[in-house]
Amino acid sequence: MNGPEIRVEFAPELHLFVPQARRGGATPVATDGVSTLGHVVESLGVPLTEVGALEVDGREVPASHVPAAGERVRVRTVPRPQRVPGAPLRFLLDVHLGTLARRLRLLGVDAAYESTDIGDAALAARSAAERRVMLSRDRGLLRRRELWAGAFVYSTRPEEQLRDVLDRFAPDLRPWTRCTACNGLLREATKEEVADQLHTGTRRTYEVFARCRACGRAYWKGAHHEQLEAIVERALAEQARRG
Template identity: 70%
Template structure:
């Protein structure tokens, strides 16, 4: 018996994952007659984290567990932006996204980060245990079923990565409230409290400080403050947020 043949049309946003012949229109795909629609799409290179919906040619929604039959025409839609989540987004970033993690924390976004390559199973397990959105450019990682949620980071440039995540998940922004070193929450600190951690020049030049409640890292408006303020101001201007003076 011949294997079923279906037609699939991928949304333009998903073309980065599929081979050139499958971009820009309907393409024929042979299935084994028993694999689910989700499995078929993943086998063509698209992580299900990036799929917003499956629809027949007449607009009927299909579940990823649907088993396609011969002759079906199925459109694969991209995720909607902002993508809804049950509660404020919390993220987990893999070892390759350290700069993005620090920029998210700079904006007050809860962004856990693994500085060591602990392996895909451990990352997926942490995502599930802590209910964090796994951010990665590793497509294989995003195929793992254990993930609580995941998202592919489309660019390798930190500025574009940040805009991608903010536009996709619309997390509440509260700049200058998180430690960029460990993700802990910052509190205002008197100079006397943190004097032992300051160099003489810093103590003489600055009067306003913040300290992480977890790792005790001390922050002040140093030489890089203007650059960091530029990142914060641009994000708040485009995506909104409460500006906290630090």
């Protein structure tokens, strides 16, 4: 772009996407005079999923605004909690976020997950068809126009990823109600119903079971329950602090 020059200032949370903005102040940007402000911001590396208000010379404008020479732009981050209108809050996670998907399901959050790399086009199409918020660290995927909604996952650590998603979207938490393997809903089950999935020691030791309505997997408070309980208790405590 070698047309009218504008100056763009990014919220600190967005500096991850725009390394030149880390020096502080506004970044000079040459535009072509016809591209929208949304296109300009994305061309600088920031997916629009991460953009809140766009302000030009102190007034809020839509992403469709075509910037003119000399304008000063402020790019805000998405407000929290972020509301996704028009559909129940549901998520879709790409192949790299399997641990996060399982932890969301542990908390009773509807979190679909693609365990194989089906490609950005197919993921975006599923997001749109099922009206799910796409969670990904792939900026290219989050820039696809057919997405229903999306959000960049900022951390590579599952505990931080979970905390960030819960803080950003504030989903309703219903722990122990979903299958961590397939996202199906759980129901109470008798020992006899799940006997074919139990080792002898488990049959002797445990009396309370649940079973996935979708895939039939059995659940009980086994060896890893304390670790899972800690994840649940931490998430509920943070939810209570947020009010």
